[in-house]
Amino acid sequence: MLKKALLMLTVLFLSILVACSGNDEESSGNNNENSNETENEENGEEEAANDADPAEVRIMSHFFSPTPPEQDGEIEQLIEEGTNTDLSIEWVSANNYEEKFNVMLASGDLPDLMLVPDPFSPVFRQAAQQGAFWDVSPYIDDYPNIKEGIADIAWELTSMDGANYGIPRPRPSEGETFFSLRKDWLDNLGMEIPETSDELYEVMRAFTHDDPDQNGEDDTIGYAGYVNPTDMGNMGVFEGIFTGATGQWKDVDGELIHTSLLPETRDAIEFLSNAYQDGLIPEDFASLQNSQAQEMFKSGEAGMISEKAGAFQEVYDTLKSINPDFEFTSLYPLPEVNGYNPAGPGFASVNVISKSVPEEKMKSILQMINDWMEDDVFQLHRHGIEGVHHTVEDGEVVINTEKAQEDAIGDFNQIVYVSDPYASSVKETFPEEAKELYKEIQDAREETSVPDVSLGLYSETAQTYLPELEKSLQDLKTKIILGSETIEAWDSLVEELEQDLDMQAMTDEMNEAYQAR
Amino acid sequence: MEKAKELDELALKGEKSKSKIKKFFSQIAKDKYLYLLALPGLIYFLLFKYVPMWGITIAFKDFSPFLGYVESPWVGWQHFQRLFGNQDFFMLLRNTLAISFLNLIFFFPLPIILSLLLNEVRNQFYKRTVQSIVYLPHFLSWVIIASLTFMLLSKSEGVVNQLFVFFGFEKFDFLTNSDIFWFLLTGQSVWKEAGWGTIIFLAAIAGVNTELYEAARIDGANRFRQIWHVTLPAIRNVIIILLILRLGDVMEVGFEQVFLMYNGAVSEVAEVFDTYVYRVGIQQGQFSYSTAVGLFKSFVGLILVVIANKMSKKFGEEGIY
Helix, strand or coil, rough: CCCHHHCCCCHHHHHHHHHHHHHHHHHHHHHEEEEEEEHHHHHHHHHHHHCCEEEEEEEEEEEEECCCCCCCCCCHHHHHHCCCCEEEEEEEEHHHHHHHHHHHHHHCCCCCCCEECCCCCEEEEHHCCCCEEEEEEEHHHCCCHHHHHHHHHHHHHHEEEEEEEEEEEECCCCCCEEEEEEEHHHCCCCCCCCCCCHHHHHHCCCHHCCCCCCCCCCEEECCCCCCCCCHHHHHHHHHHHHHHHCEEEEEEEEEEEEHHHHHHHHHHHHHHHHHCCCCCCCCCCCCHHHHHHHHHHCCCCCEEEECCCCHHHHHHHHHHCHHHHHHHHHHHEECCCCEECCCCEEEEEEEECCCCHHHHHHHHHHHHHHHHCHHHHHHHHCCCCCCCEEEEECCCCCCCCHHHCCCCHHHHHHHCCCCCCCCCCCCCCCCCCHHHHHHHHHHHHHCEEEEECCCCCCCHHHHHHHHHHHHHHHHHHHHHHHHHCHHHHHHHHHHHHHHHHHHHHHHHHHHHHHCCC | CHHHHHHHHEEEEEHHHHHHHHHHHHHHHCCCCHHHHHHHHHHHHHHHHHHHHHHHHHHHHHCCCCCHHHHHHHHCCCHHHHHHHHCCCHHHHHHHHHHHHHHHHCCCCCHHHHCCCCCCCCCCHHHHHHHHHHHHHHHHHHHHHHHHHHHHHHCCCCCCHHHHCCCCCCCCCCCCCCCHHHHHHHHHHHHHHHHHHHHHHHHHHCCHHHHHHHHHHCCCCCHHHHHHHHHHHHCCCHHHHHHHHHCCCCCCCCCCHHHHHHHHHHHHHHHHHHHHHHHHHHHCCCCCHHHHHHHHHHHHHHHHHHHHHHHHHHHCCCCCC
């Protein structure tokens, strides 16, 4: 009897499965038919599209503000009006967007327009190669704002086998995350802006031990640093100033070398290990979170952090509430250290259109992005609505910072953005003198800024090897800085890596791709 | 001749099984309403518990989301070979087992001792109050407990380290110290769950026949003797059943807790199967491989339950099935 029952169970199983998979095939078949049909009718419908009903678009993106914009809020409605769409936006916290994205991809239920945080991740590449997303490259010429608003280099770097599965999100390439410090503390101590790593160390030491806030208490720390389990967190910049490379690869005489093999990385680790011993970085850096480190800087406990100048508004507001005399320009982004500062690639992440969307709708999504980039729509994320988020006084826009932050109007930048070269350093809400200073510093940075040379290079071996490598490197770095391992352990790891076959294969593949570029 | 005999036998067998089927269906027909009543439950389990298990097949496939469960190519034992050939495998196994057995040794007996102690308290009000206080932490989430731990034990701001400094001792590194990480976890588990664990044991103790205590008293047994000779033997079967259930969970060490306490300095003692599956599967998107890892973990858990159950039956106790 038991056997019979089992048999019946199996039969039931199979029939359910067959039913499910059968449905799948049918529905995908339907999709194909649909897209064929629309292709045929396309010419006739094109003219009618302009005054058609608003297109329904499902969007998924991430947000950085404490709470995302309200569903169907005022701004969203105005954007819908301006782009002739009916949006339903799913906001996901940037803290775990990547995980959510992977799970969404595995489930197969994709929104129409979706943010891909890392267009070089194996998960995304695989899905794109199997045809999960539209290749938009044949279409973009029809949309002038998309074509001109996004740099050619961004399209080039994110292309895969000649196709552009993602629409890059334009971002300024200058003004990347780098050291920022308390200029008022520096002045209190009578010190100069540090230009070399030794001077930087001296500043960190003085910020920790010489009472830079002059309150007579030993309650400050040099640098609000933390590390993640698999990367250097906000202390990666220390490696950058030693190696002079942004990212994990450095071009040494035309050959790419993984930065872990460079002797300069060893110097950076020793620098940080000394800093830890002298108490210049938090004792708990290995178990701190990003938000906790930022809190240390915001509350006036730490004198230095790495941050974009564009993110200073919140820091300033908090410090101002503690000390009413605090000036905005006391937050000072360093132009360079050891003649180095990082440059961005001109884009950050990409948006993709799911292949389950028929061609006609794909076009209307592109049209939406194009319209959205128009000034009258895009201004909504910068200034909000007149009378609500800003007022116009003598022809000048005055933004109500509090209301704008409360409604998180800036989060819409995550979906569509029009790049302004100074956007990473300067925000609309900053006082005039801060705007000038930060623009000046950004201009100075441009002369020494170094981009990531490896971006967009593909290595098969790296897909499985690199995550493991990163983790084991980071484990050891953390331990050496904490003092539970000696720097000699690093030397022997580097020796091992030089002989490692996977490391050699990865380096060869990266160089091959690099030469082919 | 031989053939005919065989055929006869076959026919006989067929008839037998036919009559069996008949019997089966007539039984069902007799109690059809009862079976009908059970049907929704059965369908629920089939649909939501067993059908999704089909997804396990991706452990033997090279799963790609876009191709789907059915279309992805089969790869046999490839993912398991990768797991067993990986040097991380032994680290994962060691950490998982170490954390589990520390829990078994230090955490499992505590609720028993605690409930024996509570049982001896005569003032009901005091007993109830203590009982409530010790099981309240169960309702706090691990996130809260992790941040409490951080506030208490962190090196820069932790209360404990501040006290150490105040009394002139050196600061001690609790959170990024791989030597004590396992004990830190065990301590957290005890703090959170020991009180909750007493509920079952207290209920079992309440069911002990009071005449046995009277008899023991007449025989001159003191309090300790009564506990040893009456209470403990009476709740032995409960202890054993809970032990079996715990053994089945040896491979589960609580993802949230480990994940929240995880940091780079302790990763080699903190990485367990659950965090590994999360890191490789969800964060890096290697769905097939991580499913294989999860499947291996569940398989070992199943074997442990079966063994523990067999053992308990051998020692003359009731098992869980």
